[in-house]
Amino acid sequence: MTDTTTRTREGVDDAGLQSQFDATIEHGDRIEPRDWMPPGYRRTLVRQVAQHAHSEIIGMQPEGAWVGRAPSLRRKAILLAKVQDEAGHGLYLYSACETLGVSRGELTEKLLSGEQKYSSIFNYPALSYADVGTIGWLVDGAAICNQVPLCRTSYGPYGRAMIRICKEESFHQRQGFELLMTMMRGTDEQRAMVQESVDRFWWPALMMFGPPDADSPNSAQSMAWGIKRNSNDELRQRFVDMTVPQAEALGVRLPDPQLRWNPERGAHDFGQPDWAEFAQVVRGNGPCNAQRIAHRRKAHDEGAWVREAALAYAERQLRAQGGPA
Amino acid sequence: MSQQSPAARAPQTPESRETAQSHTAGEPRVRAEWPLYEVFVRGKRGLNHVHVGSLHAPDDEMALRHARDVYTRRNEGVSIWVVRSSDIAASSPDEKDPLFAPSGDKVYRHPTFYDIPADVPHM
Ligand SMILES: [Fe+2]
Ligand SMILES: [Fe+2]
Numbered sequence: 001m002t003d004t005t006t007r008t009r010e011g012v013d014d015a016g017l018q019s020q021f022d023a024t025i026e027h028g029d030r031i032e033p034r035d036w037m038p039p040g041y042r043r044t045l046v047r048q049v050a051q052h053a054h055s056e057i058i059g060m061q062p063e064g065a066w067v068g069r070a071p072s073l074r075r076k077a078i079l080l081a082k083v084q085d086e087a088g089h090g091l092y093l094y095s096a097c098e099t100l101g102v103s104r105g106e107l108t109e110k111l112l113s114g115e116q117k118y119s120s121i122f123n124y125p126a127l128s129y130a131d132v133g134t135i136g137w138l139v140d141g142a143a144i145c146n147q148v149p150l151c152r153t154s155y156g157p158y159g160r161a162m163i164r165i166c167k168e169e170s171f172h173q174r175q176g177f178e179l180l181m182t183m184m185r186g187t188d189e190q191r192a193m194v195q196e197s198v199d200r201f202w203w204p205a206l207m208m209f210g211p212p213d214a215d216s217p218n219s220a221q222s223m224a225w226g227i228k229r230n231s232n233d234e235l236r237q238r239f240v241d242m243t244v245p246q247a248e249a250l251g252v253r254l255p256d257p258q259l260r261w262n263p264e265r266g267a268h269d270f271g272q273p274d275w276a277e278f279a280q281v282v283r284g285n286g287p288c289n290a291q292r293i294a295h296r297r298k299a300h301d302e303g304a305w306v307r308e309a310a311l312a313y314a315e316r317q318l319r320a321q322g323g324p325a
Numbered sequence: 326m327s328q329q330s331p332a333a334r335a336p337q338t339p340e341s342r343e344t345a346q347s348h349t350a351g352e353p354r355v356r357a358e359w360p361l362y363e364v365f366v367r368g369k370r371g372l373n374h375v376h377v378g379s380l381h382a383p384d385d386e387m388a389l390r391h392a393r394d395v396y397t398r399r400n401e402g403v404s405i406w407v408v409r410s411s412d413i414a415a416s417s418p419d420e421k422d423p424l425f426a427p428s429g430d431k432v433y434r435h436p437t438f439y440d441i442p443a444d445v446p447h448m
Contacts, residue, residue: 161378
C-alpha cells in the first residue's frame with residue numbers, strides 16, 4: 001500500500017493503531033490489556049469498572065448488617081454466602097480494572113476520597129428484614145439486567161469478570177424472591193412488611209439503570225466503543241417488563257400509578273423515578289452516603305496492621321530461606 | 326519479542342506511576358500493597374489450568390488461600406496455580422507480530438491443505 005501524504009512517524013503509527021483498534025471493535029473482537037487503545041476508551045473503562053467494583057464492595061453493607069439478625073441458621077448461611085459472593089464480585093472487577101494500568105491501592109483511595117462513585121442504590125438503608133428479600137429480588141434483578149449484556153462488552157477482562165458474576169447472580173435473585181414468597185405466605189404483618197419494603201425500593205431500583213438516554217451524554221460513545229451494549233432506557237424497560245409478572249406471582253403492588261401494559265408497544269408504560277432525588281444521592285446527599293464511606297474507611301484502616309504484618313512475615317520468611325533481603 | 330511487563334496487564338502508564346508517587350509524597354501514611362498474583366484454575370480432571378484473574382497476596386501460600394476463596398466458591402476447580410504477575414514473560418500484544426508469522430504461511434500444517442477423494446473413508 002502506498003500513502004503519498006507526508007506524516008510524522010508518530011502520526012502514522014497513531015493512525016495505524018487507531019484503525020487497528022477500530023477494526024477490532026468493528027469485528028466484535030475483544031480488546032485485551034496490552035493492545036493499544038484510545039486514552040478515552042481506557043479512561044471510560046477505568047471509571048466504569050472501578051465504579052462497578054466499588055458498588056459490589058459497598059453493596060455488602062446494607063445486607064451484611066442483617067447477617068446476625070436473620071431469623072434462622074438457614075437464612076443466616078444463605079445471606080452470608082450472598083454477601084461473600086458480592087465481595088468476590090468486587091475482587092473480580094478490581095482485578096479486571098488493574099489490567100488497565102491502575103493499582104488496587106489507587107482504586108481504594110479514590111473510593112474513600114469520593115473521587116470514584118458507586119451505585120446510588122447502596123446509599124439507601126435496609127430498614128427491615130424484608131429488605132433483604134427485596135434487595136435480592138429487585139436490586140440483584142436490576143443488576144442482572146445491566147450485567148448480562150456486559151458479558152459481551154468489548155474489553156476482554158471486564159467481559160470475563162461479568163460472566164463469572166452473572167453465573168452467581170441468579171442465586172442472589174432467587175434467594176431474595178423465595179424469602180419474600182415465604183413472608184407473603186405468613187401473617188398480615190409480614191405481608192405489610194414486604195409491601196412497605198417494595199414501596200421503598202422500587203424507584204431506587206429503576207434509578208440503577210442511570211439517567212434517561214436524553215440526559216446521558218456519554219452513552220453514545222460508550223456504545224460506539226462496544227463497552228455498553230444497550231441504552232439505559234432499554235435496560236430499564238426490560239427490567240420493568242420482567243418484574244411485573246414476578247410482582248403478580250408474589251402478590252405485591254408496584255408503587256407506580258402509571259404502570260400498565262401497552263399492547264401497541266408490546267411493553268409496559270411506567271412512570272419516571274424522581275431524577276432530582278437521584279442527582280442528590282449521586283452528589284453525596286443520599287440517606288447513607290456518609291455512613292457507607294465511613295464504614296469502608298474504618299474497615300480499611302483497621303485492617304492496615306494485618307496487611308502490614310502479613311507483608312513483614314512474608315519478607316522474613318524470604319530472608320530465612322536466604323532469598324533477597 | 327518477549328517483554329518485561331507481565332502477561333495479562335497493560336504496562337503501567339507514566340500517568341499512573343505519577344499518581345502513585347504523588348500520593349506517597351502527599352501522605353506520610355505507608356501503603357503496604359501486597360504483590361499481584363495471576364491465578365490459574367483446572368476446572369476438572371482432564372482440562373488445562375486456565376487463567377481466571379488476579380489477586381493480591383503477601384506470599385505464595387496466602388495467594389493460594391485467597392485464590393481458593395475468590396475463584397472457587399462453587400466447585401469451579403480441582404487445582405489452582407498462582408504465579409507472581411511480575412514473573413510472567415509475554416510475547417508482544419500485536420497479533421501481527423513476526424513471532425506468529427512463520428505459522429501463517431505453513432498452510433501444509435493443516436489437514437485441509439490435502440485434497441483427498443470424498444469416497445475414501447475415515448479420513
Ligand atoms: Fe454482585
Ligand atoms: Fe448480587
